[in-house]
Amino acid sequence: MKSDAVIYIIGAGISGLIAAYELEMAGYSPIILESSDEVGGRVRTDKFKDYLLDRGFQVLLTAYPEAQRYLDYEALKLKKFSPGAIILKPGNSFIIHDPLRNPLKLINMVFSGVGTFLDKIKIFSLTKSLEKKSIEEIFQEPSQTTLQFLKDYGFSDKIIDNFFKPFFSGIFLENELNTSSRMFKFVFKMFAMGHAAIPENGMQQIAEQLKNKLTKSQIIFNSPVKKIEGTTLYLSSGGEIQADRIIVATKPDKLIPQLSGQFKAGRKVINIYYSIFHSFVAQPMIALVTDPQFLINNLVFMTDISKAYSQNTKALLSVSIVKPVESIEKLEKMVAIELEALTKIKAEYFEHIKTYLIEEALPQVEDFACTLSPTNTKVLDGVYLAGDFLLNGSINAAMTAGRKAAEAVILSLQPTY
Ligand SMILES: Cc1cc2nc3c(=O)[nH]c(=O)nc-3n(C[C@H](O)[C@H](O)[C@H](O)COP(=O)(O)OP(=O)(O)OC[C@H]3O[C@@H](n4cnc5c(N)ncnc54)[C@H](O)[C@@H]3O)c2cc1C
CATH class of the missing domain: 3.90.660.20 (Protoporphyrinogen oxidase, mitochondrial; domain 2)
Structure with missing residues (x-):
């Protein structure tokens, strides 16, 4: 099929915008249908x-x-952000400077309120071991809960309660640290290697920048899609569109009847x-x-x-x-x-x-991953998935998933001799 293939992307979040960009790079001019009035999805x-x-x-x-x-x-x-965190307690607040990067530089007195000396050594060794591992290696490691991982690694209850729980609860958006240790190690590595x-x-500037990179795509706002059957899109407004390929860059269970009930609530x-x-x-x-x-x-x-x-x-x-x-x-x-x-x-x-x-x-992800093969984004003939829910809840994952879905579509449109 030529580059005039009719490709629709549902959702102008980070994942949909990356999919559109990759399709443009391969010579296509996709159309994005977005239910809201601007780009960004969850980054608004x-x-x-x-x-x-x-x-x-x-x-x-x-x-x-x-x-x-x-x-x-x-x-x-x-x-x-400055690395580290302020621990706020009634009548007693203190700063822990850069705990994930320079734990050995922490002033003993200050840190002892949060953890033990052994915790400092453990953070240092974890940082060093994660620096050496690639993200792919991290996501191939066995998965256990973050809490169990921290305990097995030998961290004290003190540092778990005073630092890891509040810090990572705010990232994982759950309080028990039940999220996979793979995600913990990935996020820990990202904090240790860069900045927040x-x-x-x-934050929406991120999506706006991605939108501004698009030169051949069309984005149609206020256009919720109701259902997808085969490669036919049914719009909530009543219209019907026939596509050659569709990328669903949002949780697809409400759109594709075959996937109903397959995804947990976020x-x-x-x-x-x-x-x-x-x-x-x-x-x-x-x-x-x-x-x-x-x-x-x-x-x-x-x-x-x-x-x-x-x-x-x-x-x-x-x-x-x-x-x-x-x-x-x-x-x-x-x-x-x-x-x-x-x-x-x-x-x-x-x-x-x-x-x-x-x-x-x-998203509540069952099997935390950092990447997937383009072919695994295909759910039906002509229909592909993108979105963080495929990998893990992060901007990084949304971008990977968008690219992989685009790659799958591009591959599917290659002439076969
Ligand atoms: C409060 C909060 C904190 C977060 N913290 C971080 C963080 O610190 N760091 C980090 O990396 N990530 C964080 N994330 C996660 C990150 O924002 C997401 O992983 C990422 O934005 C997901 O992008 P996406 O394109 O996969 O999905 P979405 O952003 O959900 O995009 C889906 C798009 O599809 C549209 N859409 C949905 N249904 C339809 C339909 N039927 N028809 C047409 N359009 C439709 C939606 O309007 C939306 O624009 C956070 C998210 C939230 C909400």
Whole structure:
């Protein structure tokens, strides 16, 4: 088939945009159908009042190999987090500097509040061993829960409770560290090899940059697809489209009747934004709340990372909650009271800006992987899957999956002699 093959991509998230880019590189002009009004999918930033609000706190890890391949970091004006974390406890907060990279440089006194001397040695040896392993090797290792891995590796309960649980709960969006040790090692390696960062003007800039790389693709917004049968697309608006190839760059179970019930519900997170006169953190660092009686998992002053997140003189605070919450009604008040307990700053000073409840923040993956063969993206004749749910919940995985689906489509359109 020639390069005029009619290729539709469903979803203009990171995965769909990468699939479109790869198809363009091979000479095709795909059409993306996107149900919402902009690109980005789960990487969206709202301009609200005077603020930039990412739809859920998230970061780009600069060591992601796929991000290095596709993104122009300089143009994104990445703003980096300082490595490490602030441990926030009522009346007692302290910083752990760069625990994943320079554990031996940690000041004994400070670190002993978080872990033991042996923990420091263990972090050092884990960092060194993961530096030597490729990402592919990491994902081929046996999978166990992260918690079990940490215990088997010999980490103390102290460091697990004081650092690993709060830090990685905020990344995995679950509190028990049940997520695969493969994902833990991958993320640990990425933190050790690079930085956590956000684009100066919000996470959606990542998707916008990918969109701007597209020159031959068409993106049709506000176009939800209802169903796919064979290579026919049925639009929610009533239309019907015949395609030569389709890439479904979103969870496909609701679109393809044959896949119904095959995917678990995703992991949730609640993200509450407040403004306040000054940052009580006053440095570009994440703060972790380790005490289990608090709802708050972590908080970040977005304006400490990038000033552009606030167009007024106030600081913008992002608070993430991973624990199950019965209702989000009045949650912002309860969380402001927790903030008061942690910082002694009166709850009323935290002005609520917006709350996001993100139901499908991360996919629940059975078999964590970092890559797949293009042929494994095929689900039906002419229909291919892309999206983080195929591999693991990360921007890196969404990019890999998008490329692999495009490769499969390109291969399927090669003339056979
Ligand atoms: C709160 C939160 C925190 C995160 N933290 C991090 C982090 O720190 N680091 C990291 O690397 N990753 C993080 N992630 C994960 C990362 O954002 C995702 O892995 C990635 O964005 C997934 O991209 P995707 O293209 O696979 O899917 P999506 O972004 O979900 O894109 C799917 C697209 O398809 C569209 N769509 C869906 N159904 C239809 C339909 N029927 N018709 C047409 N269009 C449709 C959607 O509107 C969407 O635009 C986080 C995610 C969230 C939400």
